[in-house]
Structure formats: C-alpha cells, structure tokens
Amino acid sequence: xxxxxxxPFGDLKVLDLSRFIAGPHCGMILxxxxxxxxxxxxxxxxxxxxxxxPQVKGESLYLxxxxxxxxxxxxxFRDPRAQEILRELVRHADxxxxxxxxxxxxxxxxxxxxxxxxNPRLVMTRISGFGQDGPLAQRPGFDGIAQAMSGLMSITGxxxxxxxxxxxxxxxxxxxxxxxxxxxAALRVREQTGRGQVIDMAxxxxxxxMLVTAIPQQVMLxxxxxxxxxxxxxxxxxxxxxxxxxxxxxxxxxxxxxxxRVVKAAGLDALLDDPRFKTIPxxxxxxxxxxxxxxEWMKQHPAEEVVELMGSTGAPCAKIATIDEVVQNPQLRxxxxxxxxxxxxxxTVTMHGLTMxxxxxxxxxRRPAPSLGEHTAEVLSEWLGYTEGQIDKLTEDGVL
Amino acid sequence: xxxxxxxPFGDLKVLDLSRFIAGPHCGMILxxxxxxxxxxxxxxxxxxxxxxxPQVKGESLYLxxxxxxxxxxxxxFRDPRAQEILRELVRHADxxxxxxxxxxxxxxxxxxxxxxxxNPRLVMTRISGFGQDGPLAQRPGFDGIAQAMSGLMSITGxxxxxxxxxxxxxxxxxxxxxxxxxxxAALRVREQTGRGQVIDMAxxxxxxxMLVTAIPQQVMLxxxxxxxxxxxxxxxxxxxxxxxxxxxxxxxxxxxxxxxRVVKAAGLDALLDDPRFKTIPxxxxxxxxxxxxxxEWMKQHPAEEVVELMGSTGAPCAKIATIDEVVQNPQLRxxxxxxxxxxxxxxTVTMHGLTMxxxxxxxxxRRPAPSLGEHTAEVLSEWLGYTEGQIDKLTEDGVL
Numbered sequence: 001x002x003x004x005x006x007x008p009f010g011d012l013k014v015l016d017l018s019r020f021i022a023g024p025h026c027g028m029i030l031x032x033x034x035x036x037x038x039x040x041x042x043x044x045x046x047x048x049x050x051x052x053x054p055q056v057k058g059e060s061l062y063l064x065x066x067x068x069x070x071x072x073x074x075x076x077f078r079d080p081r082a083q084e085i086l087r088e089l090v091r092h093a094d095x096x097x098x099x100x101x102x103x104x105x106x107x108x109x110x111x112x113x114x115x116x117x118x119n120p121r122l123v124m125t126r127i128s129g130f131g132q133d134g135p136l137a138q139r140p141g142f143d144g145i146a147q148a149m150s151g152l153m154s155i156t157g158x159x160x161x162x163x164x165x166x167x168x169x170x171x172x173x174x175x176x177x178x179x180x181x182x183x184x185a186a187l188r189v190r191e192q193t194g195r196g197q198v199i200d201m202a203x204x205x206x207x208x209x210m211l212v213t214a215i216p217q218q219v220m221l222x223x224x225x226x227x228x229x230x231x232x233x234x235x236x237x238x239x240x241x242x243x244x245x246x247x248x249x250x251x252x253x254x255x256x257x258x259x260x261r262v263v264k265a266a267g268l269d270a271l272l273d274d275p276r277f278k279t280i281p282x283x284x285x286x287x288x289x290x291x292x293x294x295x296e297w298m299k300q301h302p303a304e305e306v307v308e309l310m311g312s313t314g315a316p317c318a319k320i321a322t323i324d325e326v327v328q329n330p331q332l333r334x335x336x337x338x339x340x341x342x343x344x345x346x347x348t349v350t351m352h353g354l355t356m357x358x359x360x361x362x363x364x365x366r367r368p369a370p371s372l373g374e375h376t377a378e379v380l381s382e383w384l385g386y387t388e389g390q391i392d393k394l395t396e397d398g399v400l
Numbered sequence: 401x402x403x404x405x406x407x408p409f410g411d412l413k414v415l416d417l418s419r420f421i422a423g424p425h426c427g428m429i430l431x432x433x434x435x436x437x438x439x440x441x442x443x444x445x446x447x448x449x450x451x452x453x454p455q456v457k458g459e460s461l462y463l464x465x466x467x468x469x470x471x472x473x474x475x476x477f478r479d480p481r482a483q484e485i486l487r488e489l490v491r492h493a494d495x496x497x498x499x500x501x502x503x504x505x506x507x508x509x510x511x512x513x514x515x516x517x518x519n520p521r522l523v524m525t526r527i528s529g530f531g532q533d534g535p536l537a538q539r540p541g542f543d544g545i546a547q548a549m550s551g552l553m554s555i556t557g558x559x560x561x562x563x564x565x566x567x568x569x570x571x572x573x574x575x576x577x578x579x580x581x582x583x584x585a586a587l588r589v590r591e592q593t594g595r596g597q598v599i600d601m602a603x604x605x606x607x608x609x610m611l612v613t614a615i616p617q618q619v620m621l622x623x624x625x626x627x628x629x630x631x632x633x634x635x636x637x638x639x640x641x642x643x644x645x646x647x648x649x650x651x652x653x654x655x656x657x658x659x660x661r662v663v664k665a666a667g668l669d670a671l672l673d674d675p676r677f678k679t680i681p682x683x684x685x686x687x688x689x690x691x692x693x694x695x696e697w698m699k700q701h702p703a704e705e706v707v708e709l710m711g712s713t714g715a716p717c718a719k720i721a722t723i724d725e726v727v728q729n730p731q732l733r734x735x736x737x738x739x740x741x742x743x744x745x746x747x748t749v750t751m752h753g754l755t756m757x758x759x760x761x762x763x764x765x766r767r768p769a770p771s772l773g774e775h776t777a778e779v780l781s782e783w784l785g786y787t788e789g790q791i792d793k794l795t796e797d798g799v800l
Contacts (some may be wrong), residue, residue: 006589008585008586008588008589009585009588021612029581033581033585052634053634054613054617054621054623056616056620056621061613061616061617061620062612062613064616065612065613065615065616130731130735131731131734131735131757133734134730134731134734134735135730135731135734136730136731137731139711140714140715140716141716142716144650144652144716145650145652145716145718147650148640148649148650148718148719148720148721149718149719149720149721149726149729150721150726151721151722151723151725151726152566152567152568153567153640153648153650153720154567154720154721154722154723155567155568155723156556156564156565156566156567156568157557157558157564157567158557158558158561158564161558161561162629162630162640162642162648163630163640163648163720164556164557164558164564164567164629164630164640165556165630165640165650166552166556166566166570167552167553167554167555167556167557167564167627167628168552168555168556168610168611168612169610169612170566170570170574170610173574173609173610174570174573174574174577177574177577177578177580177581178577178755178756180577180581181429181433181577181580181581181584181756182756182757182758184581184584184585184588185408185409185433185584185756185758185761186408186758186760186761188408188409188584189406189408189760189761191591193760195760197758197759197760197761198758198759199756199757199758199759200757200759201755201756201757202735202737202757204729204731204732204735204737205732205735205737205753205755205757206755208726208732208737208738208752208755209573209737209752209753209755210568210569210570210573211568211723211726211752212421212462212465212568212569213454213461213462213465214723214726215465215723215726215727215738215750215751215752216456216461216464216465216749216750216751217454217461217723218723218724218726218727218750219727219750220456220461220746220747220748220749220750221454221456223454224722224723224724225723226722227567228567229562229564230562230563230564230565234452234453240548240553240562240563240564240565242562248553248562248563249548250544250545250547250548250553250565252544252545311539314540315540316540316541316542316544316545318545318548318549319548319549320548320549320553320554320563321548321549321550321551321554322551322554322624322626323551323554323555323611323614323615323617323618323624323625324618324624325551326549326550326551326608326611326614326615326618327615327618327619329549329604330534330535330536331530331531331534331535331536331537331604332604332605332608334531334533334534334535335530335531335534335602335604335605337602337604337605337608337609338608338615346620347620348620349616349620350615350616350618350619350620351615351616352608352609352611352615353605353609355578355601355605355606355608355609356578356581356582356585356599356601357531357582357599357600357601357602357605358582358585358586358597358598358599359512359597359598359599359600360586360589360593360595360597361585361586361589361597
C-alpha cells in the first residue's frame, strides 16, 4: 500500500462496514485525507451498491464514486469465525463505521460494549435512519424517508404540486459529513484522554438540522413553512425563468440595489414608476405580476444573453446548467473538481474531485474503488499476520 | 466566559468573519464542539443576516439558528485601525473563517500572506461561491446559484416542469460541513508541523460533489441525467402518493421482496399475475401504469392507515410530514434534536438540536446567539488586554 505521511490522517486505520451512501461517503472523506480505510464486504455479491445501476463494464458507478482510496476485504458475518476476525481487526483500528439496522452489530457479537472492551481507543461511528434507540429506531430509513419525515419534501417543489424530493441524496451527504466531523472530534478527545467513544448519527436528525428557520417559525410564530417553487420567500423578482432558447436561468434581483439596475438593463424602465413595484414589500406582494413581466422579457432573449446582461448589473444570475454543460464548466476544470481516475476494469472513471482545497496537505487520489475482496489477503496478513495457508483455508470454508 | 474543558475543541479560538449560512454554520459547528468562536461584525447593522425575515421581537431567526454558542464583537473594517485590531486578534487565533468576495481580505490588508506571517499556526478557512481564483471567481455566488450552475436544479423536480431548487440551502450546509472537516484536518496537520494553512472552499465545488453518479454517467455513458419528480430512477412502485385525507406518503417498494408483500397488503393480488409487473425491469418499464393503480388505491385510504399497513410489510413507507407535524415527532423529541434555548430578547427559541450524538463528549449549548457587539469589550480585554478607556475611545471613533 502507498502511504502518504504528510496526509492529515495518514496514520489512521478505519474499518468501513457501511453500505450505500452515507457511511461509504464518510469513509471516503477520511480516505481522501489519507486514512487507510478498509471496506468490509460480504463475500459473493459484496456491498449492495455493487449491484446498483448504472454500470460500466460490470462496475457500478455508485460503488466507484463513494469508495475511491479504499481497500476491500470480504468477511461472511454469518460465520462466527468472521465475527472473530472483525474483533481481531478492531484491536488494530482507530475508527469503525457502520450503518446496519440498529441491533445488527450486537447480534454479531460486535456491539459497542464488546468492541470498546477489546480496544478502548476505538471510535465507533454508527449511522442509521433514526438513531440507535427511540420509538422509531427499528424502522427502515434512508435518504428519501428522511427527506419525507423531516419536512424537507414539504418545503420543496411547486406550491400547487406535490411535495418534492431533491434530485440528489443530500441528507445522505450531510450525514456523511456530520459523521466525519463527529469522528474527528472524537479522535481529538482521544488524544487527550486515550479513550474512544461511540457516535450515534441519524439521517432524520441530520435532515432536521437543515430546516433553516422552519422550526422556530413554526413554534414561535405558528407559521407552517410550505413550498414556494423557485420563488424566493422574501423578495421579488427572484425565480427561475425560461428563455428564448428553451433554457432556464435563475435571477435574484429583488433588493433595492439590483432591481433598478436589472429593470434598466432589460429596457423595462416603466416598472420603476409603477407603484406596485416601489419597495421590497410592494414587489413581494405583487410578485406574480412582476415576474410575469420579467418572464415575458426572458422569453424573447436567449439564456447566454440574459446571463451576460443581468450579470453586468451585479445581480446574481446564472444559467441553470444541465449535466452535459456542467462537465464542461471552465471553473470546475480550473479547480480540478472534475477528475479522472484509472480503474482496471471500468477504464477512465470521471467523477467529482477532492472538494476540500487545502494549500499544504491537499487530499489525494491514491487508488480507485477496490474490486470485491481485492485486499483480503493483503490486509489480513498486514494487520493480523495471517499466513497464505490460513487465508486459503478460511476462503475455502466460506469465512472470507 | 464559560469554558468546557472536556469539549473536543474547548481550547480552540476561532474568528468568524462570515455572513449568512455556509460560514456561520461552519463556525457554529466548531462552537457546538466547544470552541471559543468570536463572530466579527460591522458596527451599526451587524451581519447581513440580522436584518433578514422572519423576525421575533426584533431578532432575526436566521441569525439565531446559525450563531448559537458564539460571542459577537464589532469591527469597522473601513477604518485601518479595525484592520489592525483584526491582525492583533489573529495573533491569538487558531482559525479564521471568512466568506467575503475573493480579494476583500487582501484589500483590508488581511490576505493569507499577511496573516500567516503574523501567525504561522493560523488555519484560514475561506468560503466563496466559486473559489479564490479561476475564470468565475469574481461572480456573486450563493446557494441558489450553486444549485443552478452545478446541475442540481436540472435533476430536481417534475420532468414536465421547470428545474427546481430544493426548499433548503443544502449546498450551504454541505459547504459548512466540508469546511469544518477541512479545518479539523488542517489543525491535525498543525499538531505535527506547527504550521497552519489556507483552505479554499467553493459552493460550486461542494454542489458538484453531490451529483452522485451524474458525472460519470454523462462522461462515460453519454447519458444526461434529468429530473424525474419523486419517482425512483431504477425501481417501481417508488413514488410520492396522495392519500384519502389529502396527505402524502412516500412508498419505495420496487424490489422483489417488498413488491409482492405490498401488493398483497393492499389487496391488489391480481397485480402479481400481471405480466407487465413481473420483474424489476418490467415494473420500471410500466411504472406509469403500476403507479396509477397504486395511486388509486392510496386515494381510498388515509395516510396513517397506509403507513401502518405498508410499514408492516417491511417496505420503506413514510408520511411526508409538514413542519407542524415535524416539531411533534416523538423520535426527534426522544433524540433531543429539537431543543429550546433561552434568549434575552427573543425569549424561548426552539431550533434544531446538537446533531452529533457523541457518547462521551457531546456538543453542548452554552449560550444563545449573541446580540451585536455584546462581547466587544470582553474579548478585546481578554485577548488583547485593552483597557476600558481604550475601548471607549475606539467606540467613539467608530472603529468598533
């Protein structure tokens, strides 16, 4: 294995038992920052994400984008010998990440009590839909369920349409990131106390942490926040508009600086004398009328022209990019936020880059996502001193 | 000031110059974990968020939910003496967070070169729309613009409707969290090298990091991911359905385990013999027909009944909660994820809790969001040894 001693967490050993997105992404962030992250999978099919579409040459894109920089080993937890191997590995680990249904680790003889007795320095990062206990703990939970139950769906989408899921699993991402922060905080404590701890992260909690002002607004003002499409809640014009070429732009120009500039740039000077659009509250009250007029103007101009003209006023205005446009964005290329990683089977895999741009110790790509069990022998030999003979026997027996 | 020595970052001193959400939320996470976070604001109006609606007794809910556990001081950066005070404070700080337009800190004589020369141990966490350099660096950027330009809007919403913004500023949240992780990574490096570094985070980068498989799908398969409403991309039935009482539920039951169970629970057994719905690909191909049938059934049953019945099959199913329902959720109460904080002016402020549940050193609430400049004298005395007379003079002169 290639070790990077200058990486922030180059000395960290992580066992990543997690599946799908929230857990694997947490593990990948640590791996990007230098940690030796061992992805632990079941033999045969491996992690559930390996079978998800879309696939390229038999490799799941899901698996590829959430597991770079990791090594993979297989353990069949239905066999007590595999559970014992996990406990042996824990002896050498700093962090264990898991997102099984609460109670599963306990059934495997690998609950917090057991693992922390084996290794008091361990940080165990547990991720679940609702948390390890409480009335809903045993319910199946994932990103969509958390978007639904947190109220986030109820505040997304058109006011006359259904509550709407975001097009990305942003609760999973937030949970991955919160879990990473909590893990690093626990490691910091360990430097002082010599002891690890268990972290109990829930998708629903993370979703609720992103309700902005909706909770105090509900409880303190009795106002239930609802969805408002692309319209800004507190100013107008601020919306998505379709342009002459069928593309869409987002324009936010409701304040007293941008509104007159935008109106003049569009040659709609008459709006400045219209009493309906005099102040911010006036414009908000008459947003329908105002945005209809702006929308008519937008329909007569192509997106590029709109963005250039409106951009020149200083008002935030952007073309709403489609994904084929995003991968061409010169700023993203300049930043290295879209990168290529060579994979032995899938070929050149293009994906998002190393999001955290650090001047002295930037995250790095050291390897592509592993194939299933690619490093089983390597890791068992390296961490536990297993011989080739032992590993062959365990493989034959279906333990690995 | 109340210090918590057992907090993970109880010894950390942070200057938070940031405004709105991404920066302040980063500072608040560090503050929740025990750091002494000093919010630096302009005299008079203070941070921009202080004037945002909604307000309770003259206090902005935005300000309250992103600034708990911080202290506030005022500095008028138009005065060179304030810039000098900032440089003095930097001498004592571990971290500085800022989200001005790139170049602003440099104009204040507080660029990275200057600050790192003053304090080589400083970690400077910079957050901007597009990053500190590159062709788009000077454009105004915030959450909505990042959702638009990253393609996230293009994959959110109804396929026949406009591209759609999520109802929350989830790019801001992700950026706050990535910035926190990067800051903690830099602090870890500093423990080894004694030297800080500068971190250059961009909303657009963070947004792009959440495109899941869309980038490789575009580049490797030539498929442009588009929006698909609430429908799952790879299975059916999996959608939001309106129920008899007008509420909505999310049901995900497309796999071969859940589909037969759900169909039987609904008394729609005939669907099991329908060749259109035999396999996962069959059901996906005929999703319109299948979800119309399920949808008709949903319209005849109230949401609570649907959730109970479908939940008993093991299929993920949840009521899509409105915010008034969310604040009553028993799991969130059990987890302490909705909490009350006393504020001297606003009264009891109800907001999201301490999302990271750590067993040994949980984050804590030590104080509500500060009023503007509440701690100016306290901090200048504590950090820099300023006398009352000096502080009065600087206040009179409009420096503070």
